[in-house]
Amino acid sequence: IDTIKKLASIILKDNVFAYGKKIYKQTTGGAMGSSLTLTLANIFMSEWQKKLVEEQTKTGEFYGRYIDDIFMTWNRSEEELRKLLDDVNTWHPNIKLDYKIGNSLPFLDVQLTNNNGILSTS
Template sequence: MKPSTLFCTFDIRNLYTMLPQEEALNVLVEFLHMHGYRKVKGIPLDSIRKLASVVLKENVFVYDNKFYHQTTGGAMGSSFTLTLANIFMWQWQKGLVRRPDITGEFFGRYIDDIFMTWNRSEHELRKLLDQANTWHPNIKLDYKIGQSLPFLDVLLTNNHGILATSVYHKPNAEPYVVPFNSDHPRHVFVNIIQTLLTRAVRYSSTFDIFNYERRSIKLMLLYNG
């Protein structure tokens, strides 16, 4: 990594409810074919596609005393919708990662959240991402560019060519945890402390960063009683 290396994070706007249904089903079959499947647990791929179509397309909901049939995307919270969205993004990202100007960059994706490095100008990166926003009418990116950016719950910083990582705190979610005087089972509080400290150990790239996070955890727990 160079001192001038930029980071970029972006996510897909409303991915689960904007999946193109027929196209996503075709990508599912292509994905299974590419990975050597002709049957899955004895079920032929054409049958899997038909079953997937039922799960994806037969969704109705009520709004203002009227029934609606969902024609784009899948049911929110459905494990199948999440899996299908992940596979659809596998297909979509090919247009990005196979570009010659991406060669040598780091690219990582967690479902619809993407992180990548960039060693050219910010203008070129913005141009690329704006182009990517035109590749598919249903797939739109919201992106951020900088040398210190959060990705999921990690804050990544380019510190003069050295990667520094720390815990990212969402401003709307912290410093609030379950108050100690609530009626939750005692093991809940033990798990909270254990999770906070484990996250601090895993994400802190230096001992100083870990110590800062440890003190922040202590203050947060005191604040919440």
Template sequence: MGSSFTLTLANIFMWKWQKELVRRQDITGEFYGRYIDDIFMTWNRSENDLKNLLNDANTWHPNIKLEYKISKSLPFLDVILTNNNGMLSTSVYHKPAAEPYVVPFISDHPRHTFVNVIQTSLTRALR
């Protein structure tokens, strides 16, 4: 992403951009979450109202354009979130393009990397 300061500047910019969206979500008691360039939010009003809000948000800055997906079940980071009759449930999500946790032992990675890969894989499997 460039220099180490780039992420901080991007977060400051997005904080300013998303203030109105977060304010609207807070007023209605909805959930809003963002990680870098991924946003997840809940919505209990009409789908048309949501589309109007997102289309309006697309006009707030010329360099920010939202692509959205509206569904009862969506992946967000490594979690799949599902609306089961008003109850939000979660489960582990594995991206189809993600590589498995395999590091060839002939690679030049430090030895502790191999232990970490195995430990992380076992931890995720137990969840």
């Protein structure tokens, strides 16, 4: 465990990259495309989303996530949804949801449509 913690710390705190002829140190997060960074992001998001998943489950709504893309259904008012999403955006200073609201939305490579509570894809 200590070795894993040390490796994760190195990847997240000592990440440098070259751009042009300069070397930069990344101030937050890990390198894009790194397997360990992806795993750490999934662990972080799994913890971050617990309250949101609980809310969606409690009300019988659908919630799905793939890495940092989230899809969820909502059958209450748009005002209540915006209030929830505004609240969610205060949970962590580095996590901000960029969201779209509608009956038919793209999620990953699929168009998802909610027609009176029945989800379909195209």
